[in-house]
Amino acid sequence: MLSDRRVTLFCGHYGSGKTNISVNYALYLKNNGKEVDIADMDIVNPYFRTKDSEELLNTAGIRLISPRFANSNVDLPALPQELYGLFERRERCAVLDIGGDDRGAYALGRFTPFILEENDYNNLYVVNFYRPLTMTAADAFEVMKEIEAAGRIPFTGIVNNSNLGEETAAETVEKSAAAAAELSALSGVPVVMTSVKSDIAGDVRLENVFPLRLQAKYYS
């Protein structure tokens, strides 16, 4: 599953799970001996950001680049200048958490020339087939094309992150494999991993299962 590409981008529909996967993927790279920077490039959603995992990332020795006002009451869609450094320090891996839908991917456009010029990237499309607007391969493909048009970087892989939150069972994930395969056939882009919350990841009978550690909450 470990890719030898230096830059990994996670794009997808709003609420598909990009941030969780980005954080887990950055930790995974770090555990495999890479030096990693992670960038919070979400200009759409002021909540549920990479910055929520700041402490976890700091402890792991992963550098987090996030908008200055992320997680404050300032709902300001501006990106920090430090992002340019990601494309200059080519000895380090970069994980880019892009905002949801095409609207989120517009923020990527500014950096597209750098990414294409270096040509050492994976652009991954995260999809959850239990989200109401991407419940079929056809609907998910439509969103995929919109994002590609906005970000102007071709997708190289699909991450199947199908889940029902806490109610996710191994069967929930397995049932989504057919839709993921159909999306792959429609788009010509391979399914590179299926991400599953860590407590049931071992039970899922699919290839390339990527276990996810989720953030805790304190209400039930």
Next chain:
Amino acid sequence: MAEKVLMKGNEAIAEAAIRAGCLHYFGYPITPQTELAAYMAKRMPKIEGGVFLQAESEIAAINMVYGVASTGKRVMTSSSSPGVSLKQEGISYIAGADLPALIVNVQRGGPGLGGIQPSQSDYFQATKGGGHGDYHLIVLTPASVQEMADLTGLAFDLADKYRMPAMLLADGTMGQMMEPVELPETAPEMIEKPWAVTGTKMQRKHNIINSLYLVPEELEKTNFERYERYAQVEKNEVRYEEYMMDDAEICVVAFGIAARVSRNAVVEARKQGIKAGLIRPITIWPFPKEAIAKAATHCKEIISVELSMGQMIEDIALASECRVPVTLCNRAGGMIPSPDQVFDSIKKAAGGNK
């Protein structure tokens, strides 16, 4: 059984509204409810007769709701606290014209522009007027994404039944959190609306939608008649949930996200041998007065847990007729009480260590 989907609270309201037959949405974006408008913008154009319109302001949006409601069609708007303040004039007109409509408030911290984090500090505004004049809204308070969907359908039904606007009073956490939800698969039952402005076709007397009365006696009469209807709502439509209340000595009252936090605290208290229970109002107008009054007969203290400086606490004090102390456990300005904070309040009420 319908298949489950994973939704944000805001999206669940939007989808549930469409399934409840609401094909007209007017709004203006504001965090933390923007996903609701965004979802409508995506879905409505794909539905026959569906209208999504981003108005030039909240005031315009609520007046568009007033217009569509006059025709008897199901219609809604949504916003967050500062935006809902702007809508108050229109809400009063809609109430004054006896029209059903749904207004969603996904509350954020205030007053003023406040912040974008969750809050429950629009309780007074929602239950005590907000706009001018003698009127009420039916106010429903969801505590899960599933309830965001379920109460949306219910709000439309009740609004139609009693010819009055209903409000879904959620908070930022409810709007933003994602949970599995099951949506209704069957079309709702719609009641006849003989009062609606639909064109007479020269077949009947024309209907008039209006809130202006030139003769004070007439205006007084409409007020008295409206309050007879409100009395029916208070009699028939109170909704709440009780948890471990049968033998409770400490009663916690909380709605929305505060109820979910409080429930954990009640569980912890029971583990430690403290007889705590929870009343979760689902309607805050009409308020579950009888449940509170009953709790006051066997509890030695009632704790109101709120994401505000203490607003529901006044309704609790009234309903309990101050027979037992009513205390406040709160955070404000976008902060949420922790289960530990609520548990500490329960422990204190129980008398220190036990």
